[in-house]
Amino acid sequence: MNNLIKGEKHDWEMVIGLEIHAQVKSNSKLFSSSSTKFGSSPNSQVSLVDAAMPGMLPVINKYCVEQAVKTGVGLNAKINNYSVFDRKNYFYADLPQGYQISQYKYPIVGEGKVTIDFKDGTSKDIRIVRLHLEQDAGKSLHDQNPSKTYVDLNRSGVALMEIVSEPDIRTPDEAGMYISKIRSILMYLDTCDGNMQEGSLRADVNISVRKPGDGYGTRCEIKNLNSIKFIKQAISYEAKRQIEILESGGAIEQNTMLFNTSTGKTRPMRNKEEAHDYRYFPDPDLLPLEISEEEIVKIKSSIPELPDELKNRFIETYKLSNYDASVLTAEKKTSDYFNESINSDPELKNHAKLVVNWITSELFSLLNKNNFDLTNSPVSPENLGQLVKLISTNEISGKIAKDVLDDMFSTGKTAREIVDEKGLKQVTNEEEIEIVIMEVIKDNPKMVQEFLEGKDKLLGFFVGQAMKKTKGKANPKILNEILLKKLNK
Amino acid sequence: MKIDKNTINKIARLSRIKLDDKESEDYIKDLNSILDWVEQLNEVNTENIEPLSNISSSILPTREDVSKDANSSDEILENAPDKLEGFFAVPKVVE
Numbered sequence: 018m019n020n021l022i023k024g025e026k027h028d029w030e031m032v033i034g035l036e037i038h039a040q041v042k043s044n045s046k047l048f049s050s051s052s053t054k055f056g057s058s059p060n061s062q063v064s065l066v067d068a069a070m071p072g073m074l075p076v077i078n079k080y081c082v083e084q085a086v087k088t089g090v091g092l093n094a095k096i097n098n099y100s101v102f103d104r105k106n107y108f109y110a111d112l113p114q115g116y117q118i119s120q121y122k123y124p125i126v127g128e129g130k131v132t133i134d135f136k137d138g139t140s141k142d143i144r145i146v147r148l149h150l151e152q153d154a155g156k157s158l159h160d161q162n163p164s165k166t167y168v169d170l171n172r173s174g175v176a177l178m179e180i181v182s183e184p185d186i187r188t189p190d191e192a193g194m195y196i197s198k199i200r201s202i203l204m205y206l207d208t209c210d211g212n213m214q215e216g217s218l219r220a221d222v223n224i225s226v227r228k229p230g231d232g233y234g235t236r237c238e239i240k241n242l243n244s245i246k247f248i249k250q251a252i253s254y255e256a257k258r259q260i261e262i263l264e265s266g267g268a269i270e271q272n273t274m275l276f277n278t279s280t281g282k283t284r285p286m287r288n289k290e291e292a293h294d295y296r297y298f299p300d301p302d303l304l305p306l307e308i309s310e311e312e313i314v315k316i317k318s319s320i321p322e323l324p325d326e327l328k329n330r331f332i333e334t335y336k337l338s339n340y341d342a343s344v345l346t347a348e349k350k351t352s353d354y355f356n357e358s359i360n361s362d363p364e365l366k367n368h369a370k371l372v373v374n375w376i377t378s379e380l381f382s383l384l385n386k387n388n389f390d391l392t393n394s395p396v397s398p399e400n401l402g403q404l405v406k407l408i409s410t411n412e413i414s415g416k417i418a419k420d421v422l423d424d425m426f427s428t429g430k431t432a433r434e435i436v437d438e439k440g441l442k443q444v445t446n447e448e449e450i451e452i453v454i455m456e457v458i459k460d461n462p463k464m465v466q467e468f469l470e471g472k473d474k475l476l477g478f479f480v481g482q483a484m485k486k487t488k489g490k491a492n493p494k495i496l497n498e499i500l501l502k503k504l505n506k
Numbered sequence: 507m508k509i510d511k512n513t514i515n516k517i518a519r520l521s522r523i524k525l526d527d528k529e530s531e532d533y534i535k536d537l538n539s540i541l542d543w544v545e546q547l548n549e550v551n552t553e554n555i556e557p558l559s560n561i562s563s564s565i566l567p568t569r570e571d572v573s574k575d576a577n578s579s580d581e582i583l584e585n586a587p588d589k590l591e592g593f594f595a596v597p598k599v600v601e
Contacts, residue, residue: 045573052573059592060579068582080571101559108522110596157599167593170582294520299559304566 020187021229022256025264030229031256032236033192033222034184035248037199038177039209040153040217041084047152047176048075048118055215059169067174069113074302081176084208085125085150086308086316088178091202091323092145094129096313100149102303105295111155111168119179121297124149125306131202132325133194134343143195144183153177178209184223184233189249196220196245201324201347219243224252225269226259234259235269239276239283251276255283327352335359335369344377350391351376357398358405365402368409375405379419383426396425404432412436413443417489445492450483451499453491457482458503468504479504507545509537 021028043053049066066073089096101123104116126148134140155170180199186192200218203209210217220243225236239255242248254276259269274283322330324346331342331352346352359365359372380401384394404422407413413421413436424435436442444450457479458465468475479500484491514534518525525533579592588595 044571050569050572050574051576051578054573058579060582060594061577061592063578063582064574064576076567076569078571079568082568106520108520110594110599158593159599162590162595162598164598165588165590165595166597166599167590167595169593294516296520301560304560304562304564306566 022226022260024260027228029226029256029260031187031189031224031226031252032184032233033186033188033224033252035180035182035186035192035195036221036223037180037182037196038153038219038221039088039180039199039203039211041081041150041176041178042208042210042217043078043081043084043176045078046174047078047081047150049174051171051174053175055217057171059167060171063170063173067113067170069115075118075300077303077306078176081150082125082306082308083312083316084176085148085178086313087206087320088180088203088208089126089129089148090313090317090320091206091208092126092129092131092148092180092199094145094148095127096308097123097125097127098308098310098313099123100125100306100308102150102300102306103297104300105151105297107293107295109154109157110166111157111170111173113155113170113173117152117154118300118303119151119297120149123305125308131195131198133191133198134328134339135194136340138339140339141185141191143185143191146181146183148178148180151177151179184225189252192222192252193245193249196248197347198324201349205321205323205349207321213243213245216243220248222248222252222255224255224259226256226263234263235271237269237272237274237283239274240286242276247276247278250281251283254281258283324352331355331369335366337369337373341370341373341377345373348391354391354394354398354401358402361399361402362406364406364409368405371409372402372405375401375408375418375422379422383422387426395427395429396422400425400431407432407436411443411445411492413441414489414493416493417441417443420489441490443492444487444490445495447495447499450487450491450496451503453483453486454479454496454500454503456486465504476500476504507541509534509541 021030041047045051046053046067049064051062051064051067054062066075086096100120102118103121105119105121106116108115124147128147129145130142131145132140132142153172153175155168155173158167158169161167182195186195200211203218204211212218219241222239222242223236224239225234227234237255237259239251242251255274262269272285275286276283328339328342328346331337331345332339337345344351345355355372355376358376359369365372380394380396384391389395404418404425408415408418421432421435421441424430425432428435461479461482464475464478468479480493480496483496483500511530511534514525514530514537518530583589583592583594586594
C-alpha cells in the first residue's frame, strides 16, 4: 500500500497521533452524584461540586475508576497501581472551577497497543501512550445571541477517559480504522456507549508531514472532531495545507486548529498569542489513587471476549478471512447477530461465508436504505439463517433470495413462508428447463441464427428470456448447460 | 528564580486579574520574598526521590455510582448575574 502523497520535488508522509476522549458509561459524574443523562434541560444536573461552589470537595466515583482499568486491560495496557489527580488550570466560561481535574504525570493506565486490520489481510499495531481519567467541561452555545454566550453545566464533571496514541498513524484511513477499533473495544467492554453524535466519543488529531525517513515535522493539533468522516476530511485538508506551505518555502507554525464541517477546511484558533500554560499541579483536594493487584485481577476476570479474540475464534471455527472476521467483530451487535444466525441451524456452520455475505452486504444495505439498525432489524437472525440454508441447499437461487429477503424485511414473514406462498422454489428439473429453452429457441429464430454466426453475446439474451419464462426460478447452472447444448446442435 | 515585570504580567493575565503599575510593583516584591523563602528548600538533596503529592496517610475515599436527581437549575442559577431559559448568559466568548 502506498501511503505517500505526491509532491513537487519528493513524496510526503503524514505523521498522525490521536487523543481520543471517551465518556465513561456511568450513572453519576466522576467527582459528584449528579446524573450523566444526555439531553436533559440545561443546568438541571449540576451539583454544588460541579458548579464549583466554595468549600465543596470532590469524592471519586469508584465505578469510573473500574471502567478506566477495564478499558486499560482491553487496550493491552499496563495498569498503574498508583496514579495522581492534577489540576489543569485555564479560564473558560464553561469551566467553573477555573481548572480541570485530570491526570498528568501519573496516569491510571500506561503503555498499550491496538491492532487495525486492512482489507488486503495485513494488519498494523498502533501504540497507546496512556489513558487517564479527567473531568469534562460544560457546554457553550455561541451562536444564539450576537453578544452573549450561553452556558450549560450538565456535562461539567462527567468522567472522560483520554486515550493518547503514539504518532504511529500514517493515513486518514488508518486514523479512521484506529478510532473505529477503539470504539469497538470500548463498546464490547461496555465502558463507553461510543455515541459520536452525542459527543460520547470525540478526538483531537495531531498531524505533521515529512519527507519519508526524515525526523518529525512541526505538528498542528485539530481540536474536537466528532465523526470518523470529519477526522479523515480534516487530516486530508490539513496535510495538503502543510505541504503547500512547505513546498512554497514556508515553515509550519505549531498551532491549534479548528475544523469547519461545512467548508471542510481547518483554520487556526484565535487567541493564539496566549499560548496555553496549564500550570499542572497535584490537586490538594484529592489523595493519590491506589489500586491493588487483587482489584486489578478481579476486574480482569470480568472482561468479556474482546473483538480480537472473537475475530480469531471466528477465523478458526468458520474459516473466515481476516477481513470478514474483522467486519463481523467491529461492532458487538454485528457479532451477536452473526452468532445467533449461524447457531440457528447446525448445517450453517459449513456455509459461514454465505451467512457473512448475506448479513454484511444484503441485510446491511436494506437496513441502511430504510434507516433501520441491526438491533431492530425486521429480519431476525434465525430467519436470516433459514434464508441462507434455502440458498445453500439449492432450494432457491441467490437472485430469488434477494427478493425473498426484501419480502422478509417488509412483511416480517420467514423465508420458508414466502418461498412456499409465492412458489419460488428453484426449478432444478432438467426436463422442465429444457421445455422452456426449446420455446425460447423457437420464438427467436433470427437471434439463434446470429448466435450461430458467432455473436456470442446473445447467450445472455437467451438466458434472460428463459429466466423470465420461469420467473427467475430456473437453476442458472443447469439452465446454462442445457442452453449451450441445445444451441450448439 | 526571580519574578520580573513580564512574569507578573503573564501571571496576572493567566489569572484574569487586572493590575495597575503600583500593584504590579507590590506583587513583584511580595512574590519574590515568598520565592526566596521557599528556595531554602533547594538546600535539601532530593536526588532519586519521587515527588510527594500528599502528606496524608489515609486512602482516597470513594463513592458508589449512584446518581441523585438534582433538578438543580433554579438553585445553580440563583447567583448568576445574567441567565436565559436555564442557561448562564456570559459575555460572548469567541470560539
